[in-house]
Amino acid sequence: MISALPIELENSRVNLEGDSNVILKALFATAIRFHLPVAVWRLPNTSEIKLCVSLRPAQTSGDVPQLESGVSGFAFYPFQVSATYPAHFIKADITYSSLSAKLKFNFKLNENPEYVALVQRLQEYFEKIKGSAHTSNWHVSRKVKPYQTSEANFKHLVEESVAAIDAGQMEKVVLSRVRSTELTAGFDLMATYLRLQKTYPNAFVSLVSIPEMGTWMGASPEILVQVSKDRIFKTVALAGTQALTPDCNPAKALWQQKEIEEQSLVKRYILHCFKRIQLRDYTEIGPRTVVAGNLMHLRTDFTVDMKKEAFPMLGTHMLQLLHPTSAVCGMPKETAMEFIMQKEGYDRAYFSGFLGPVHIDGESNIYVNLRCSQLLEQVALTYAGAGITAESEPDKEWLETRLKMDTIRQVFQNSAL
Structure with missing residues (x-):
């Protein structure tokens, strides 16, 4: 059984005994x-x-979050x-x-x-549903x-x-499309999320639900900015895509000029x-072939030891x-952005934005919101994009987006209770 949430004001940490999946639901x-x-x-x-809940509406701002210190959240x-x-x-x-089975109140009641x-x-409702939490609802x-x-x-736009x-x-x-x-x-959102994180152990697997803004779930392969506990900054260049098959794995992958140029x-x-920020001392590893779900990509890793460099806000500045x-x-970014806004035909919203925990347990991990779906009441909208260069072929780009969509769409199968 899950122990009740104590309301004693002096307590800030609570052990929740029981199945962690049931507790999460x-x-x-x-x-x-x-x-x-x-x-x-x-x-x-x-x-x-990990899970975090805000007891107030999600804060809105045009500024990127401060990654190195300050307020903890998502x-x-x-x-x-x-x-x-x-x-x-959030x-x-x-x-x-x-992992710790601890519920923590990050304020003094x-x-x-x-x-x-x-x-x-919250306690009363939690106690009421804890043994049979079927998460059939989410913010839409x-x-x-x-x-x-x-x-x-899509193919015409590629041309x-x-x-x-x-x-x-x-x-x-x-x-993107x-x-x-x-x-x-009988679709169960949390059961689907738990299946997703088991299916893709190498991805950043997230579920975000905000009143009025809706609910998004995804398994992103791409770090945008990371600041670790020991003040190591990391970012990656990830581009180029091909299917992972029994006959084609990272050891056998051959990359065409189009994918090599895209990653470059x-x-x-x-x-x-x-x-631009006059940073010269960094470590670069790659490009190398990495696996992301049912796909392979070319990836180059960049790291910086922030303890040795005079860039105490490097993560925040690089995110900007x-x-x-x-x-x-x-x-160029500005030209490409204008082309996308004029031609793509829909608003990407939070697809290809960024998301992740900020200053949680002393570190920040920000990922690009890829391989994701937005959940409406009875429909999941799944998003994917492909990099178009001079060598692009419409049929291949359509197939690439389909393969990327399959990353998350396949977990919706057999999702009934």
């Missing part, structure tokens, strides 16, 4: 019931699932900040770790009397209607993009950002410079 369902922002995530190659930022899709920060008022009644109501955005990009329109590149208007542009999938009867453009942009990277936008 109950905590998530409680947050949804009381219209609170909630985020669930698991870092790559770890077994610990960042959820769109591809392009707008009045329709603002940037959000303050970690309450956190839970499946006696200093926040308005929270006392709310926490008591009323701004979004089911939509799907047609194959003909138009190649023509613009050949004309010298751009070096690269990243085109969206696919609509009906949810099965992302790498060049990171180096350009380093140059990098987003959106050429891996999700293109080069």
